[in-house]
Amino acid sequence: MALFSFRLPDIGEGIAEAEIVGWHVKVGDRIEEDQPIADMMTDKATVEMESPVAGTVIRLAGEPGQQIAIGSMLVEIETEGEAVGAEGAVEKAEAPVPVAPVAVEARSEPSKPVAVVEDKPVEPVAKGTVKAEVLASPAVRARAKELGVDLAQVKPSGDHIRHSDLDAFLLYGAGQGYRPAGRSSRRADEEVKVIGLRRRIAENMAASKRAIPHFSYVEEIDVTALEETREQLNANRGERPKLTMLPLLIVAICRALPDFPMLNARYDDEAGVVTRYGAVHMGIATQTDAGLMVPVIRDAHDRNVWQLAAEIRRLADAARTGKAKSEELSGSTLTLTSLGPLGGVATTPVINRPEVAIIGPNRIIERPVFRGKEVVPAKLMNLSISCDHRVVDGWDAASFVQAVRKLLETPVLLFAD
Template identity: 35%
Template sequence: MPQVLEFKLPDLGEGLTEAEIVRWLVEVGDVVAIDQPVVEVETAKAMVEVPCPYGGVVTARFGEEGAELPVGAPLLTVAVGSQEPLAGQAPASGSSSGSGAAAKTGSAPGNESASGNVLVGYGTGAPAARRRRVRPASFSAPVPVPVLSPVPAAEEARGPVAVVSPLVRKLARQHGLDLRLVAGSGRDGLILRTDVESAIRVVEEERAAAAPAARPAGERIALRGVRGAVADKLARSRREIPDATCWVDADATELMAARAAMNRAGGSAAAPKVSVLALLARICTAALARFPELNSTVDTEAREIVRLSEVHLGFAAQTERGLVVPVVRDAHSRNVESVGAEIARLTEVARTGKLTPADLTGGTFTLNNYGVFGVDGSTPIINHPEAAMLGVGRIVPKPWVHQGELAVRQVVQLSLTFDHRVCDGGTAGGFLRYVADCVEQPAVLLRTL
C-alpha cells in the first residue's frame, strides 16, 4: 500500500525565511525519482532548483507560480511505494523505469528511500511524515477555498486560527485583517500567505470604491526577490553607515598600454584576455594590504571594528533580474589571470540567473565599474556590512598635462566611498591615491608582488 509523504519547503540557508515559486518542474500524477528537482524558487539571494527527497507519484502541489511560501510550508505530497502515474497522466519527462523502481523501494521511511542529499530539515535518515492511505481516485491538486468576505479589524484575532507562519500573522496584523474571517486554502484549512494577500486586496478594493484614491495611479512593481533584497540592503547601508566619498582623476594611458602588452604576450588568439576589471581588482587587493582598515566591518552591538585577514572581493554586475554582487573568494591570494577567470565565470553564471547564495555573500570589499554605463563618476552606496567600495568611471580621451605638456590621454575618475567609523579621511585618501598611482604607473604595483 503506498504511503503519502509531505515535502515541505526546506531551509535554503543564509537566514532565508521564504521563497517565491517561479516554475513547477512536475505535474500532479508525475513519477519522480529521489533527489529529482521538482520546483524552481527564487529567494532573496538567487534562483534555486529544489530536489525532492522522496521517490514516487506526485499527488498534490501547494502554491501557484508567483506565490511566496515561508520555509516549512508544504510544497507537494508524494505517494511513496507507487510507481504508476495517475490515470490519464504520463510520467514526468526524464523519468524512467529506474526512477519508478527507486520510488517502489522507498515504500517505508528509514530505509534506502531517504534522500542522499542533506537539506535542512531533511537528512539521510528517516523522513518525518504522516501516514495516510492512498486513494488514487482522489489524487488532485488542492482547490483553493474562497475567502469569506474579510473586513479590517482593529485588534488581534482571538481564539484558535489555522495559521502556522508568523509572517502571515504579521502581514494580517499590518493590514488590520481579522484572520478569523479568512478561509484557508491549505491542508486542513491552513491559512496561507496567498489567502491573506487575496483578502487584503478585497479590503483595499472595497476601500477604494468608497473613497477617492489616496495615491497616484500607475504601474506598481513589487519589491520582491533579488530587487527587494537589494532595496533592503541599500536602505540599511544608508541608515546605519556614516559614509563619506572622495574621488580623483587618474591618467590610465599606461594601464591600458600594459593591458595590451599582456594580451599580446598571451600567445594565441584563444588565450583568455586580461580585462581592465581584473587589473583593477588586483590593484584593490594590493591597496587593501597597505590599508587593511578598509577591509573590515563594524560590530554595532559590541561597538567594535573587526579587521578581516582575507579579501573576498565583490564586483557589481547588472543582470536582467537586477543588480547583483558576485564574490571572488580569496582574491588576495590570486594573480591577475586567476582573478580575471573567476570574474568571467561568475559574470556568465549571473547572466543565466544561476548564482547561488554562496556566490553572493561573504564579500569584504566591493569594486563597482559603473563606467560600462557610459558615466564618469558616482557616489556608490556601500555594500552592507562592508566598510568601503571603489567606483570606477569610463576611461575616455581627455586633455591632460603630461610631462609638462598638454596631451590627449586616457583618463578615468576613481571614487572611494568608505565607512567613516573604520578610518578617517587620511587613510581613505591614502588608499585612493595608491590605487590612482598604480593606474597611472602600473610598475608601482610590481613593488608589492
C-alpha cells in the same frame, strides 16, 4: 489514493525560512518523481526543489514572494496507493483537499491610440443622412497623410480644408486618430511584483543606506600609461584571457590595502566589532537578468593579473547563468563595482553591507592635459570610493585612493616585487 504532504526541508546554512520565487507546477498537474516543483530563495542562493513522489498536485503553499518556514507544507500531492508522509507516517486521503479559489482582480487595459493613415483618397464622410465630400488640395492631403491625420476629422474654415485648418486641428483638436511623425507610442501601465533576488537587493540596499552614514570621494587618474601597458600585455597574451581594466585595478587595490587595513573590513553593528581582514576577498558587482549579484574572488591578493582576469570571467558567467554556488556569492571583504563603458563621469556606489567600503572605476575619457608647457592628449578616469564614516575617516579614504592612483599612473609598480 493517499495524500503526500511535502514539507520544506532544511536547506542548510541555519535558515529558518525561504521565499517562493516561482512555481514549476500548478494545482491539478500530474507530476513525476524528481520533477522540479518550485524555486526557493534563501539569503544566499536559489534552490530548486524536486518532488520525492509521483502524483497529482492538490495544493500549493502560497504565491511567489511569500516566505515559507522550514518544515511547513510546501506542496500536497495525491498519490496512488499509500504514501509515506514527511514524518514517516502513512497519510490517507479520504477526500480531496478543497482548494480555495484565488481572487483575481479584473483590470481593463488603457485604450491605445491608433494612427490612421489612408493610402487612398479620403472617401466622403456621412453627416446625418447626407454625404459630404472632404475637399482639400493635393498638398494638404499629402501633408495630412504624412502626419497620419484623417481629413474627415478636420473642420474646414471655408469650402475646403486649408493648411491653417490642419494646423488648428493639430494644435487644438487632434482627437484619437492623430499621431505625430516620429513620436513613440505610449506603453501600457504594468505592475511588477518585487520578489526573489529583486526584493533581496531592495532590502539590502535600503538597510545599507538606512544604517550606514556614507561618504564618497572621487579622484581623477591618468591611465594613459596603464592603457598602453594593458594593450601590450593583451598583444602577447597567447591563450590567456584578455585583460580589462579590472584585473589591473584589483592588483593596485591589493597592493595599497596593507597600509589601510580599516578599508578591508566588516562592521558588526550589533556586537560593535570591526573585523579587519588580512586576506582580500574581492566582491565583483555583476549585473544579471535577475538583478545585481556579487560573486567573490577568494584571496585576490595572491593572484596575478591573468589569474584575476580568468576568475572574473568565470564568476561573471556563473552568476549570469544562475550556476554560481552559495559560497561564491558570500564572504567578500571589499567590493568593486564597474559599469564598464557606461561608467559615467563619477559614481557614488552604495556599500555592500556589512563591508565598510566600495570602489567604483568610471569611464575612461581622452582629454587634453598640460605636461609642462605642452598640451597633450591623455586618457583620464575618475575613481570613486564610498565609505562607512563610522569606521573610515575621510583622510584615510583619500590617502588610500592616492596610493592606488600612484600605482595606476606608474604601472611598472604593479609588477614589481
